[in-house]
Amino acid sequence: MANDSSPGSILATDCGSTTTKAILIDRDATGYRLVARGEAPTTVEAPFEDVTLGVRNAVGELEELTGRSLLGPDGLPSPGRPGSPGLFLSTSSAGGGLQMMVAGVIKSMTAESAQRAALGAGAIVMDTIAIDDGRRPHEKIRRIRDLRPDMIVLSGGVDGGTVTHVAQVAELIAAARPRPRLGSSFRLPVIYAGNVKAREHIRKVLGELVDLRVVANLRPVMEREELGPAREEIHHLFMEHVMAQAPGYATLSGWTPVPIMPTPGAVGLAMQSVARLHGTSVIGVDIGGATTDVFSVFGADQELFVRTVSANLGMSYSVSNVLLEAGADNVLRWLPLPVSPADLTNRIRNKMIRPTTIPQTLEELLIEQALAREALRLALEHHRTLARGLKGIQRLRHVGETFSQEATGQTHINLMELGFLVGSGGALSHAPRRMQAALMLLDAFQPEGVTRLAVDSIFMMPQLGVLWAVHPEPAAQVFERDCLVHLGTAVAPVGVGRPGERVLTVRGVLPTAGEVEEELLAGQLRVLPLAPGERADLELSPAWGFDVGAGKGRRARVGVQGGVCGLILDGRGRPLILPPDPPERRRKLVEWFLSVDAYPADLLKRQAGPPIRG
Amino acid sequence: MAHAYTPGLKVSRETTLRKVRRLPLAGEVLVHLGQRVAPATIVARTEVPGDPHTVNVANILGIEPGEVPARMTVAAGEVVTRGQLIASSRGFLGLSRREARSPVDGRVEMVSGITGQVTLREHPVPVEINAYLSGVVGEVLPGEGVVVESTGALVQGIFGVGGETHGPLRVAVDDPGQPLEAHHVRDDDRGRVLVGGSLVSQEAIRKAIAVEVAALVAGGVVDQDLTDLLGRSIGVAITGHEDIPLTLLVTEGFGPMPMAPRTLQLLQALDGQTACVNGATQIRAGVLRPEIIIPYPDRPAGGEPSVCQATGLAPGTLVRIIREPAFGKLARVRELPPELVAIETEARVRVLRARLEDGAVLTVPRANVEIMEVD
Incomplete structure (x- = not known):
């Protein structure tokens, strides 16, 4: 239960680039629960230019839904007033x-x-x-000048090492005379987090031109990375400069006792908290209209946290870029219906220019979900390149590694180790059938062995992230009860088998189906019933050459959790290789979709063409 | 959502326009309040700093960075010409002489004794901005630019490429469903804004470039033809800075799409007048759509500027369906059921029922229509 300092009810908003979302959390006898959610268009742009209008409108919808008065007579949160939420928080x-x-x-x-x-x-x-970086100095200078970022982080050199190189980069920045994106009369904040020996020179070169902040070196020694001080300064400057320049934020900041947090930073906090809560490795993905964020938490103590943003992989504004980066063939391979590349391209362009539209037909839904698979796949590829150990360091090797050739800078994303995969964003959270979200996650990320799957029901992770920073208990309770929709657990043996060959035998007792002994054949996708809240202990016996986490051909005993989709047995192989022949591939996709009841069967069969064999 | 927003594109016979013409850096405003301006009138001017160049003098002379300031033959702030000696050193026993020379005309900005680099900056580059529209200067932004006010017709497109341009308007087709083909582009169309119906063909684009047409306007364009024009495929819908010989604007979308009849009728009525076109499109928060403006120079600018805000859906509203399976069709709203309705995908969404021009009634997700704002 919550302690005495916990607020009775909590009002939290997330000011997104298009929509402001408000949630109301209340405490009852069992703990904290989500009461309602409201939303309204964000009003940071002209003609409104005041973010608080959108916040008031979103809270206004909450008031309509709950019949409660959440803001004071002056239209402001008033924590002291009877019936008002005890705490107001926001992300942006x-x-x-x-x-x-x-x-x-x-x-x-x-x-x-x-x-x-x-x-x-x-x-x-x-x-x-x-x-x-392969560019000539004048190209870099022009780039710095053209970009107009909110701030720059400059790093370089280990403490006490050579000054020359980091000084060169500082001189490039000085030559560019960079200007901030917002507030033309302000000097651009530059955070220096490099070699301490170079500080004096950096001050001399940049001190007059920019708003220079000096923090501890990100890489004090080659073997260690210390990101904390730089991150704190970024948060501080975000509030002081970026938010202060954005219309209405100064007012909004006055409403909350906790600093407004950048939305992805808050989601990152939520993901780290989830990993600690479940004691497992987590990958979270948020596929938005313009960008796809991937968060990963790995390591024995969930100490390796990495976030990446694939800035131009999204399902509306950036949907054409997904096509461009993935290629039409890679999108078309997930479609069980024949669609020409030219038709696909025109449809995607039309979605780009009218980003708020939704698929009305099954064919359009399948196209969007094919694109989502590719956006997710590319975002994970991008994430792997940054989620890795430090490069260029001497590693101490133990005896067992004497003959291994593993280089430094290897990715620490291990899909066999992954325990929990959480999806968020419209394409996943609003898929008409939950099984569609499960398949998108399985096809794009190809988790290996045993992995729990979930989606964020209404995307409230940003608000819960900022709440987690101040009141972990209410955040954890709402997260488990109201935020996540548990899809179930996927079991995917690693290896590639011949069609029809046994890859896995599953033995155990399922709460509803009773005792089971099921053989999974290569190329099969199946579901066993395991409802939300149910769990089962299973014995997984992979065939020779297949691995579910204990080693090739080695038996594993695992506990699995249920969900709205159940226990998904994925025998399609890791890596998942689709048949190269288009008609055969489409037939196989239809077979998989029907076997797990992912789409309306009659409609899918009718639109896919000739009857399906078997 | 309590305050639902249904996107709409403005098609207006007469509206008040205010265009902010702002310099990228502080500079000089060349016109005064109330002055009449034409699209090509230069309203403000500035100089942007020239490109900087770094010369690694320490490397060139083979000396330590700390020695560089002493070896310079020019000081920070001095003007240099391309090829001019900027630093030199004597080699072992003074037998050989090494020299560093300026790669550009410009000025010495910085000499670094830490890195051994010298930064040279080219001379400033003049930048001018024009009025874009014909109208009057309604406001002077000291040191920054002006606001040009005008009254005119406005047609917002859905997507465009290429920047601001202007020229006499010529509607080259009779029917909204007629594509703009190469034979519609005449040899005397140089500098004109040409309007087609459902599509602008690849051959028409080529011919228009050859005769130096200022802008092309049509209902749709085939994606591959756009890719050929740009020399690359569009990834993110932020356009307007392409280095292409004409501006292209589509009013409906990708693929053959008849131009909305009212849009074509409006443009036909203004045939021959000067049209100002901007292809810049930015489909993010603060959506920027491409536009065609036909200013009415004889009518005084005044009144409040039009703000493209949707007024909301209501029975009788004219809408365009903007997603398959009835993409591009015009319809009039009959009913707005409040409850969520399951569509073919099984998603439960807010819908409307609308009557097409042929009398058929369709159920469409509200997210899949746009209001035709016509006045």
Whole structure:
């Protein structure tokens, strides 16, 4: 139960770039629960130019839904007033969120550390400048000048090391005379987080031109990365500069005792808290209209947290870029219906220019979900490149590693180790059948072994993230009860088998089906009943050459959790290889979709063409 | 959502327009309040700093960075010309001489004794902005630019490429469903804004570039033809800065799409007048749509500027369906059922029922229509 200092009820808003979402949380005898959610268009742009109008409208919808008066007579939150929420919190990504440029000496070392610091703080990284980034100095200078970020993080060198290289980068920044995106009369904030020995020179070069902040080095020694001080300064400057310039935020800040947090930063906090709560590795993905964020928490103590933003992978504004980056063939491979590349391209362009439309036909839904699979796949690929160990360091190897060739800088994303995969964003949260969301996650991320799947029901992770920072208990309770929709658990043996070959035998007792002994064949996708809240202990016996986590051909005993989709047995292989022949591939997709009841069967069969064999 | 927003594109016979013409950096305003301006009138001017160049003098001379300031033959702030000696050193026993020369005409900005680099900046580049519209200067923004006010017709497109341009308007087709083909583009169309019906063909684009047409306007464009024009595929819908020889604007979308009849009728009525066109499109929060403006220079600018705000859906509202399966069709709203309705995808959404021009009644998600704002 909540302690005495916990607020009775909580009002929290997230000011997104298009929509402001408000949630109301109340405490009852069993703990904290979500009461209602309201939303309204964000009003940071002209003609309104005051974010608080959108917040009031979203809270107004909550008031209509609950019949309660949540704001005081003056239209402001009033925590002391009887019946009013005891706490008001907010996050924001309106007005483009936090847009940063980072710079370092070596692209894969200090510049990459600076990038991780910025991304972890919730920023969109517009560009990464480094001595070895392949561009000539004048090209870098022009880029810095053209970008107009909200702030720059400059790193480079270990403490006490050579000054020359980081000084060169600082001189490039000075030559560009960079200006901030908002507030033309303000000097651009630049955070210096590099070699302490270079501080004096950096002050001399940049001190007059920019608003220079000096914090501890991101890489004090080659073997260690310390992102905390730089991240804190980014948050501080986000409030002081970016938010202060955005219309209405000064007022909004006055409503809340907790600093307004960048939306992705808050989601990152929520993901880290989930990983700690469940004691497992987590990947979270939020597929939005313009960007796709991926969060991962790995490591024995869930200590490796990484966030990436794929800035131009999204389902509406950036949907054409998904097609461009993935290629039409990769999108078409997920479609059980024949669609020509030219038709696909025109449809996607029309979605780009009218981003608020929704699929009305099954065919259009399948196209959007095919695109979502590719956006998710590409976002994970991007994430792997940053979720990795430090490059360029000497690793102490133990005896067992003597003959291994593992290099430094390897990704720590291990899909076999992954325990929990959480999806969020319209394409996943609003899929008409939950099984469609499960399939998108399975096809795009291809989790290995045993993995729990969930989606965020109404995207309230930003509000819960900021709540987690101040009141962890209410946040955890609402997260488990109202935020997540547990889809179930997927079991996917690693290996590729011949069609019809046994890949796995599942033995155990399921609460509703009773005792089961099921064989999973290569190429099969099946579901066993395991409802939300149910769990089962299973024995998984993979065939020779297949692995479910205990090693090839080795039996594993696992506890699995239920969900609205159940226990999904995925025998399609890891890696998942689709038949190369288009008609055969479409037939196989229809077979899979029907076997797990992912789409309306009659409609799918009718639109897919000739009857399905078997 | 309590305050639902249904996107709409403005098609207006007469509206008040205010265009802010702002310099990228502080500069000089060249016109005065109340002055009449034409689209090509230069209203403000400034100089942007020239491109900087870095020269690694320490490397060139083979000396330590700390020695560079002493080896300079020019000081920070001095003007230099391309090829001019900026630093030199003597080699071992003074036998060889090494020299560093300026790669550009400009000024020495910084000499660094830490990195051994010298930053040279090219001379400033003049930048001018024009009025874009014909009208009067309604406001002077000291040191920054002006606001040009005008009264005129406004047609917002759905997507465009290429920047601001202007020229006499010529509607080259009779029917909204007629594509603009190469034979519609005449040899004397140089500098004109040409309007087609459902599509602008690839051949028409090529011919228009050849005769130096200022802008092309049509209902739709085939994606591949746009890719060929740009030399690349569009990824993110932020346009307006493409380096292409004409501005292209589509009013309906991608693929063959008859132009809304009212849009074509309006443009036909204004045939021959000067049209100002901007292809810039930005489909994010603060949506920016491409536009065609035909100013009425003889009518005084006045009144409140039109703000493109949707007024909301109601029975009788004219809408366009903007998603398959009835994409592009015009319809009039008959009914707005309050309850959620399951559509073919099984999603439960807010819908409307609307009557098409042929009398058929369709159920469409509210998110899949746009209000035709016609006045």
